[in-house]
Amino acid sequence: MTGSPRVVVIGAGFGGLAAAVELLRRGHDDLVLLERADEVGGVWRENTYPGAACDVPSPFYSYSFRPNPRWPHRFSRQPAILDYLRTVAEEYDVRRRIRFGAEVVAARYDEDDRIWRIVLADGEEIEADVLVSAVGQLSRPAFPALPGREEFAGPSFHSAQWRHDVDLSGRRVAVVGTGASAVQFVPAIVDRVGHMAVFQRSAPYLLLRPDRAFSRLHHRVFERLPLTQRAERGAWYGMVELLSVAWVYSRLVALVLTLCSRLHMRWGARSAPGLLDRIWPDYPMGCKRVLFSNDYVPALARPHVDVVTDPITRITPTGVVVTGEDGQERQHEVDVLIWGTGFKATEFLVPLRITGRDGRDLHQEWADGAHAYFGMTVPGFPGLHIMYGPNTNTGGGSIVYFLEVQARYLADLVDETVRRGAPLDVRSDVARRHDARIQRQLADSVWTRCDSWYRVGGTGRITTNWPLLGAQYRQQARFDARDYEAVSR
Numbered sequence: 208m209t210g211s212p213r214v215v216v217i218g219a220g221f222g223g224l225a226a227a228v229e230l231l232r233r234g235h236d237d238l239v240l241l242e243r244a245d246e247v248g249g250v251w252r253e254n255t256y257p258g259a260a261c262d263v264p265s266p267f268y269s270y271s272f273r274p275n276p277r278w279p280h281r282f283s284r285q286p287a288i289l290d291y292l293r294t295v296a297e298e299y300d301v302r303r304r305i306r307f308g309a310e311v312v313a314a315r316y317d318e319d320d321r322i323w324r325i326v327l328a329d330g331e332e333i334e335a336d337v338l339v340s341a342v343g344q345l346s347r348p349a350f351p352a353l354p355g356r357e358e359f360a361g362p363s364f365h366s367a368q369w370r371h372d373v374d375l376s377g378r379r380v381a382v383v384g385t386g387a388s389a390v391q392f393v394p395a396i397v398d399r400v401g402h403m404a405v406f407q408r409s410a411p412y413l414l415l416r417p418d419r420a421f422s423r424l425h426h427r428v429f430e431r432l433p434l435t436q437r438a439e440r441g442a443w444y445g446m447v448e449l450l451s452v453a454w455v456y457s458r459l460v461a462l463v464l465t466l467c468s469r470l471h472m473r474w475g476a477r478s479a480p481g482l483l484d485r486i487w488p489d490y491p492m493g494c495k496r497v498l499f500s501n502d503y504v505p506a507l508a509r510p511h512v513d514v515v516t517d518p519i520t521r522i523t524p525t526g527v528v529v530t531g532e533d534g535q536e537r538q539h540e541v542d543v544l545i546w547g548t549g550f551k552a553t554e555f556l557v558p559l560r561i562t563g564r565d566g567r568d569l570h571q572e573w574a575d576g577a578h579a580y581f582g583m584t585v586p587g588f589p590g591l592h593i594m595y596g597p598n599t600n601t602g603g604g605s606i607v608y609f610l611e612v613q614a615r616y617l618a619d620l621v622d623e624t625v626r627r628g629a630p631l632d633v634r635s636d637v638a639r640r641h642d643a644r645i646q647r648q649l650a651d652s653v654w655t656r657c658d659s660w661y662r663v664g665g666t667g668r669i670t671t672n673w674p675l676l677g678a679q680y681r682q683q684a685r686f687d688a689r690d691y692e693a694v695s696r
Contacts, residue, residue: 212336212624215325216240217311217559219301220249222594222610223341224292225270227301229614235621240301241327243310247296250345251288256369256388258395259285262416262499263605266436267443270295271611274436276429282418282499313560314338316588321630321694323590336630337621340559341594344671345550347557349660351383355522363544366392373543377401381527381541383519385411387498389547394502403512404539406519406527409495409657410488412468413475416499444677450603451676454493454653461653465492475504482507485514490657493602515539552660553577553670555597563588564632564694573597576668580638581684583613589632589694590624592617597670598645600661602654604677612681619686629693637690648674 214230216223219242230238246252261268265283269275273295279287296302310328317324323338348365350356362373366388380400382389385407397403421429429436453460469487476482486507488495507514517529517537526540551557555577561569567587579585582599583592594617599609624631649669654661661671673680 211235211237212621213322213334214238214337214339214621215323215333215335216339216341217325218242218249218341218343218594219247219296219305220251220341220343221292221607222249222343222613223339224295224299224301225607225610225614226339226341226592226594226617227304228270228272228295228299229611229618230621231300233618233622235618238304239333240305241309241311241325241333242305242307243328245307246289246293247302247305248289248292249343250367251285251292253346254285254367254369254388255371256366256392256395258391259388260391261288262387263447264439264443266440267447267605268607270607271440273298274429274433274440276433276436277426278421280418280420282416311559313562314591315562316564316590318564319696321589321696335590337590337592337624339592339594339617340556340561340596342556342559343595344552344555344600347551347554348546349549349551350546351519351548353519353522355524358524359522359544360524361542361544363546365546365548367550375399375543378542379540380404380543380545381406381539382545382547383527384547384549385409386547386549387411387496388549390498390500390503392545392547394500394506397506397509397512401511404515404527404541405507405512406515406529407486408518409490410486411495411498412465412488412492413472413503414464414468414497414499415471416501418501444604444608447604448676448678450493450497451601452603454602455675461492464497468492468497472504475501476508478505479508482514485516491653493653494657495659495661496602513539549660552600553663555670556593561588561591563591575666576663576670578638578642578670580633580641580690581613581616581680582673583616583684584620584633584638584691586633586635586638589630592620598649599673599680600671601677602672608677609673609680612684616684616686620691623686623688623691627693629695631691632694633691645674 216226219240223240264281265278275291312328313326315324323335325333348367364370376399379402381404383406453464473483517531520528520530526538528536528538530536564587577597579596582596594613654669662669
């Protein structure tokens with residue numbers, strides 16, 4: 208390897224932009240981002256459903272190096288977040304390095320030339336010394352394997368692929384799933400529909416969402432006194448980190464939060480007798496993602512909304528069939544079917560075909576569950592760096608905080624690659640010890656006490672979540688050249 212390494216980043220969402228900005232800061236400007244869509248943004252470009260917003264306060268769900276004094280809300284909506292990412296791409300000279308409409312389908316490590324050969328959907332091949340995957344964990348919609356799902360005759364779509372051409376006015380709407388997206392779009396459409404049936408398999412815990420609109424006065428103060436915005440960011444960092452403290456260290460804090468959730472949800476359901484019993488979770492708080500909403504439970508309490516807890520048996524051309532406790536099937540006739548069933552979070556880097564040294568297939572290496580050294584590097588795949596990889600999701604904080612840590616690690620790795628003049632491969636013994644430690648820490652965690660998208664089906668292995676606090680990830684995930692070996696021809 209001579210000169211500046213060629214770096215290819217797949218994806219131009221929060222992760223890809225964080226990686227690009229940090230690399231450019233370090234002087235690594237032989238850089239291209241491959242984005243399959245026609246705009247930056249990742250999930251914030253794709254998810255345009257009504258009510259789409261972030262459930263982490265914007266002062267913390269943003270880059271530390273680029274605070275935004277003009278957020279319209281404390282918990283910003285999708286358009287404002289997308290505008291923020293567009294601004295970052297322009298201000299930090301990243302946009303001109305993005306190839307839009309470039310969909311990556313495969314990447315193979317060439318051991319003779321010690322480079323990555325990246326294949327696009329149109330057959331074009333691109334070479335890189337360092338390959339960065341920033342495709343994220345929440346980019347591929349998940350659908351339940353229900354008989355008849357493809358046979359529904361009316362409009363049917365996933366919340367991440369919202370059909371704005373479908374008029375919901377006065378229609379009978381079925382919502383399957385009660386996760387983070389449904390908690391936002393159900394209140395946003397409830398006044399439009401004629402009737403709504405919400406099919407709930409597992410109820411979420413809900414906490415108060417302390418949202419507010421930021422006024423012109425807020426904006427002026429944030430702009431003229433930047434310290435005030437840093438203080439707000441720090442305050443919210445402490446608040447959301449408290450959730451991680453509850454899940455990891457303090458059952459007392461978890462108990463207090465459970466009580467707060469109970470009171471909040473009971474207040475929202477006060478006008479609908481029996482509703483709270485149907486929507487109160489049956490697992491420990493924190494085992495699944497805790498959600499923030501002030502209007503979801505009141506929406507469920509509306510007279511024209513039914514919460515259906517009987518399991519779905521099948522989908523018919525005209526509705527949804529459930530099986531009651533008495534064993535009898537009942538059909539709910541609906542006009543529109545909306546899937547709020549989340550994403551394939553444990554299928555990392557799918558459907559990309561990634562081939563490393565000795566012909567290793569990354570997905571075969573991960574057959575029992577994905578693993579990577581601090582979620583970023585995998586033995587046998589030199590020069591491959593993953594943003595938002597295995598075990599780097601946070602149960603209570605901001606993923607943007609984690610992404611900045613990973614971007615700095617990437618830049619350190621590229622610096623060391625230049626110094627040694629060769630691709631770097633993480634040592635297998637180092638990665639193995641790290642994974643064993645992470646799984647030991649997760650083994651007795653709250654995330655093992657129910658089924659969720661945090662875990663791999665079949666093995667039960669937790670592949671998504673970091674087991675400790677965000678601050679501990681930042682402290683531990685520091686690049687150490689001794690963890691890597693240079694790859695010779």
